[in-house]
Amino acid sequence: MSSSVHAPNPDRLAREKGRNFTAVPVIDLAPAIGPDATSVSRQAVADEIGLACEKIGFFYVANHGVNSHKISTAWAEAKRFFALPIKRKNEIHISKLPNHRGYLGIGEETLDAYAADSKEVFKIGLELPADDPDFVNGIIMYGPNTWPRDLPGFRETIYSYYQEMSALSKELFRLFALAIGIDECFFDDKIDKPMAQLNLIRYPAHEGEPRVGIGAHSDYECLTLLAQDNNGGLEARNAAGDWIAVPPIEGTFVVNIGDMMARWTNDRFASTVHRVYNRSRNERYSMPFFCGCNYHTIVSCLPHCSSTNNPPHYPDTVAGEHLVGRLDATNAHRQKDNGAGA
């Protein structure tokens, strides 16, 4: 879930100054979350992460602790889902569901008004019962998931992968807190009912010129944990406007900061613009997990993120209201819901 960046935004350009990265670092998480981790080794990893978040907004994590079998089975199930006939996928089309879950076909989500995305997506979120009070109150980020029928094993495998991503995100939030210099547990009670979504994405193969898979955008939430296949194509934009490749690296996930964490840290952490430019022309798959905080969290400039010369850039924000506002702007079916088309 992400936002277009085409509106001229001088503030954003000013913030990007100095973020002239030419590569994205790999950060080893073992000294932070492995069996021999100490508070000193955790802080050292957190500082490395903090630097990457400040200068780049992107990093890879290695030794992340996610079971490789869970990752490979999730890939296999994602491919099985997209191979279903379109009629079957449309049975669980997002526009037919009461919350922000389900299937979106090619061209139905456009992140950059100047270049349509070429991708299809299946979305799930935190599994909650239909009587969850927030869902009953119409909060579309919550409630039950809707799964494709007659695809045995899909639900279990994909939700188990979701839970792995959720657990790893919680570790990363603790490291973010250490990097910022606040209580390590600061985020814990703000992410215990997270607006966290897993997208399975398929970018179709094509002929001819390289093609935009997903247009230039920044992500909306706090952090994104991305698994990508071996085709490459993910690119992050540095302050000079150059597109820096973020290629697949075996055994890692790509992590990037989203707009909500940029707001929380007063842009100390960078929500860096990125895109997928499909040069390989092959079919490409990816699985981004977008971890936001709880819907009702008030996101307010954190300590150590402002000063008299650098006052808060953003008003306090209810995280969920902000996120849903962004979704309304980029999802065709949400615009209809909101009166633009009906």
Ligand SMILES: O=C(O)CCC(=O)C(=O)O
């Ligand atoms: O597919 C990818 O590699 C990146 C996807 C992405 O940036 C997004 O869905 O926000």
Ligand SMILES: [Fe+2]
């Ligand atoms: Fe993204």
